[in-house]
Amino acid sequence: MEIIDSNRLADTCPLLTEKAEVADTPERFVFTGSGSEYFRIWIVNLLLSIVTLGIYSAWAKVRKTRYFYDNTTLAGASFDYHGNPWSILRGRIIAALFFGAYNVAFSMSSMAGFVMLAMLGMIMPWTIWKSLQFKLYNSSYRGIRFGFAGSMGKIYYVYFLLPVVTLLTAYLLAPFAHQRMKKFQHEQSRYGDTHFSFHASAGKFYGAYLLALAIAVIGIFMIGIAFGGTFVGLKESGLKHAGTAAIGSFLLFVAALCIWIFSLFPVFLTLLQNLIWNNTRLGDHRFACHMTLGRMVFITVTNMLGVIATLGLFIPFAQIRMMKYRIESMSLMPADTLDSFITDTQAKASATGEGMVDVFDLDLSL
Amino acid sequence: MAILIPAFYFDGKTSRRLTVSLTVEGDIALVTGEASRTCPLGDLRVSERLRNASRKVTFPDGAYLEIRDNTAFNAMLKTTGHQDSFVVEIQQSWHGALVACALTAAVLLLGYVYGLPTAAKTIAHALPAQMDHMIGHETLSVLDSSMLAPSQLPPAQRDAIVKRFKSLSPPRKGTPSYEILFRKSKVGPNAFALPSGQIVLTDELVKLVNDEDAVMGVLSHELGHLHERHLMQRILQSSIIGAGATVLFGDVSSLIATIPTIMLDLKYARDAEREADDYAIEMMKANSISPVMLIHTFKKLEDQSSKQLPYLSSHPPGAERMERIRDAQ
Numbered sequence: 131m132e133i134i135d136s137n138r139l140a141d142t143c144p145l146l147t148e149k150a151e152v153a154d155t156p157e158r159f160v161f162t163g164s165g166s167e168y169f170r171i172w173i174v175n176l177l178l179s180i181v182t183l184g185i186y187s188a189w190a191k192v193r194k195t196r197y198f199y200d201n202t203t204l205a206g207a208s209f210d211y212h213g214n215p216w217s218i219l220r221g222r223i224i225a226a227l228f229f230g231a232y233n234v235a236f237s238m239s240s241m242a243g244f245v246m247l248a249m250l251g252m253i254m255p256w257t258i259w260k261s262l263q264f265k266l267y268n269s270s271y272r273g274i275r276f277g278f279a280g281s282m283g284k285i286y287y288v289y290f291l292l293p294v295v296t297l298l299t300a301y302l303l304a305p306f307a308h309q310r311m312k313k314f315q316h317e318q319s320r321y322g323d324t325h326f327s328f329h330a331s332a333g334k335f336y337g338a339y340l341l342a343l344a345i346a347v348i349g350i351f352m353i354g355i356a357f358g359g360t361f362v363g364l365k366e367s368g369l370k371h372a373g374t375a376a377i378g379s380f381l382l383f384v385a386a387l388c389i390w391i392f393s394l395f396p397v398f399l400t401l402l403q404n405l406i407w408n409n410t411r412l413g414d415h416r417f418a419c420h421m422t423l424g425r426m427v428f429i430t431v432t433n434m435l436g437v438i439a440t441l442g443l444f445i446p447f448a449q450i451r452m453m454k455y456r457i458e459s460m461s462l463m464p465a466d467t468l469d470s471f472i473t474d475t476q477a478k479a480s481a482t483g484e485g486m487v488d489v490f491d492l493d494l495s496l
Numbered sequence: 497m498a499i500l501i502p503a504f505y506f507d508g509k510t511s512r513r514l515t516v517s518l519t520v521e522g523d524i525a526l527v528t529g530e531a532s533r534t535c536p537l538g539d540l541r542v543s544e545r546l547r548n549a550s551r552k553v554t555f556p557d558g559a560y561l562e563i564r565d566n567t568a569f570n571a572m573l574k575t576t577g578h579q580d581s582f583v584v585e586i587q588q589s590w591h592g593a594l595v596a597c598a599l600t601a602a603v604l605l606l607g608y609v610y611g612l613p614t615a616a617k618t619i620a621h622a623l624p625a626q627m628d629h630m631i632g633h634e635t636l637s638v639l640d641s642s643m644l645a646p647s648q649l650p651p652a653q654r655d656a657i658v659k660r661f662k663s664l665s666p667p668r669k670g671t672p673s674y675e676i677l678f679r680k681s682k683v684g685p686n687a688f689a690l691p692s693g694q695i696v697l698t699d700e701l702v703k704l705v706n707d708e709d710a711v712m713g714v715l716s717h718e719l720g721h722l723h724e725r726h727l728m729q730r731i732l733q734s735s736i737i738g739a740g741a742t743v744l745f746g747d748v749s750s751l752i753a754t755i756p757t758i759m760l761d762l763k764y765a766r767d768a769e770r771e772a773d774d775y776a777i778e779m780m781k782a783n784s785i786s787p788v789m790l791i792h793t794f795k796k797l798e799d800q801s802s803k804q805l806p807y808l809s810s811h812p813p814g815a816e817r818m819e820r821i822r823d824a825q
Contacts, residue, residue, distance in 0.1 A: 162548035162549060163548070163549075164547060164548065167546065167547045167548075169593065170586075170587045170588070170589075170590070170592070170593035170596075171587045173593055173596045173597050173600060174583060174586050174587050174592070174593065174596045176596075176600055176744075177596045177599055177600045177603070178583070180600065180603050180604065180607070181603060187743070193544075193583075196543070196544070197546065197549075200543065200546055200549035200550070200552070201546070201548060201549045203550075206504075206513070207504065207506070207513060207562060208549060208550055208552075208562065210552060210560075229739070230735075233731075233735050237631045237731060238630045238631055238634075239633070239634045240634070271511070272506050272511040272512075272513060273506030273507060273508040273509075273510075273511065273558065273559060273560055274506075274508075274510070274511050322511065442744060443597075445744075468511060468513075469510070469511055469512040469513060470510065470511065470512070471510065471511035472509060472510050472511070473508065473509050473510070
């Protein structure tokens with residue numbers, strides 16, 4: 131009988147020796163996925179999805195999600211995904227039918243198109259709700275499933291009424307609507323029978339939006355100043371007489387502007403992800419998220435250049451890089467031991483509520 | 497000799513992590529330590545092999561073991577006769593991944609060059625013609641209010657053109673019903689076919705070619721588009737390409753997903769023009785009109801549009817089109 135000595139055990143699992151009572155030390159989320167390994171999973175998923183005319187994409191999604199979950203660990207345990215590929219396939223077929231109907235409607239007449247668009251807008255909140263339930267119910271950590279409650283009234287308030295009002299107020303309400311949406315998402319989520327809570331006010335969302343806007347404007351202003359001289363030159367001599375140097379710097383200006391505008395999305399995402407997770411709690415446990423703007427912009431821009439330069443082959447590496455940074459920026463600050471969560475027995479009993487969760491999933495990413 | 501593997505056990509009811517050991521005796525898995533249970537091997541589900549991730553062994557009731565020592569666990573799996581699935585085997589070998597890469601490229605290329613055009617053509621011809629009409633019935637009124645004005649050609653000339661074209665026999669059977677309309681263009685000489693069956697001929701084009709045989713050639717080219725159901729085919733092709741690009745690149749950027757869609761679709765646009773040219777050549781030969789008239793038309797149209805960018809065009813190069821007509825004689 132071979133007995134593995136405790137040293138080796140501690141070696142393979144450093145967290146085994148940690149005491150459960152030691153609270154307050156932050157537990158970092160760790161992501162162990164590798165680009166080269168995920169590339170192989172991705173290319174096989176892609177090939178099989180194409181040759182099966184998309185049918186395999188449901189199984190591909192399960193493999194991909196399992197890969198991400200299995201490689202995400204917190205306090206020495208990893209996450210697990212339980213999504214049933216048949217439910218995912220059903221969701222995709224429904225989505226494909228909607229997409230087809232929408233395209234046909236718009237090519238027939240713009241009237242039919244708008245009617246179809248309005249109908250989709252009516253159904254969308256419900257499908258988002260079901261997808262959230264599917265996603266959370268099929269995710270688990272330490273053998274305890276997550277869950278999502280929600281109600282018809284709230285889902286239509288957050289995903290229909292607020293977006294419409296936001297549009298009507300020329301996006302002035304966007305930060306408010308965003309805050310209400312996140313608040314709804316997080317407060318309706320639970321881990322076992324423990325609820326998440328959300329503490330970021332709408333004011334803080336306005337702050338983040340304004341900061342993102344300010345960064346955007348300052349950037350455009352700086353690019354404008356840096357290239358300003360060239361324009362004066364171009365204007366005076368006219369385009370026809372402009373030298374190649376002037377045209378070259380004009381192209382540089384356009385490129386700089388493009389990259390800057392492309393960088394705004396990660397800037398926005400960083401501000402928001404930090405805000406959202408620093409204000410989320412699970413019971414008494416808090417989360418912390420410390421992504422930095424420079425690093426996120428660097429990852430996003432180099433990822434985009436990599437994907438273009440390799441005609442898409444860099445996509446899996448890009449996804450892993452981004453995922454690793456976003457996950458490893460997060461940590462959990464336990465208020466207590468993580469051993470005492472219990473599964474939500476009531477949720478399973480109410481068949482109408484979560485009995486529907488496995489009906490379909492509408493997340494369409496491959 | 498039994499192998500004892502360290503593991504964590506989670507019972508599926510609480511988040512408590514229990515330190516246990518896993519061993520296999522015959523067909524039974526044995527868990528000992530802070531928890532103890534037994535289970536037939538056949539009832540256990542083992543997660544797929546990955547490089548860094550720990551393995552999970554799940555019991556029928558949702559309880560599971562998390563195992564970090566992948567080397568020892570793989571050795572244990574070997575003794576139980578557990579087999580990785582075929583997909584896992586490919587995913588975990590570079591050889592398999594390279595083959596998958598080459599096959600993906602081959603399938604995409606063949607699908608683009610042969611598969612999709614053939615499928616789209618078959619589907620387009622199988623769909624009832626009324627569908628094309630539904631798609632196109634608004635287009636003319638939109639164009640009339642923006643880019644077109646009533647024709648100023650003498651009615652006699654218009655009637656003569658329509659009468660002459662109707663008297664020509666099309667090269668193939670099953671010609672769709674069509675209508676020839678005359679309009680004055682605000683954007684230069686042009687002729688086009690709408691899926692609803694209208695062939696629109698602009699005054700500017702009639703004046704530019706200045707020859708009735710050449711006008712017949714232009715009209716037969718447009719009839720070719722209708723007869724081949726090109727518009728329906730193009731709609732099908734571009735929506736499939738668009739959906740594919742979105743699935744592939746949508747995660748990265750929707751802009752990156754749009755660029756290949758437009759580029760790839762241009763080839764199909766040029767293919768449709770070539771087919772319509774071939775149709776026109778056949779139709780002219782069938783009616784003993786010299787297809788050379790078409791060459792003059794293309795030449796004149798090309799001179800008109802030579803100020804445009806020559807590449808990224810939705811039409812084949814004029815020289816190539818003229819060459820094809822000469823070859824057809």
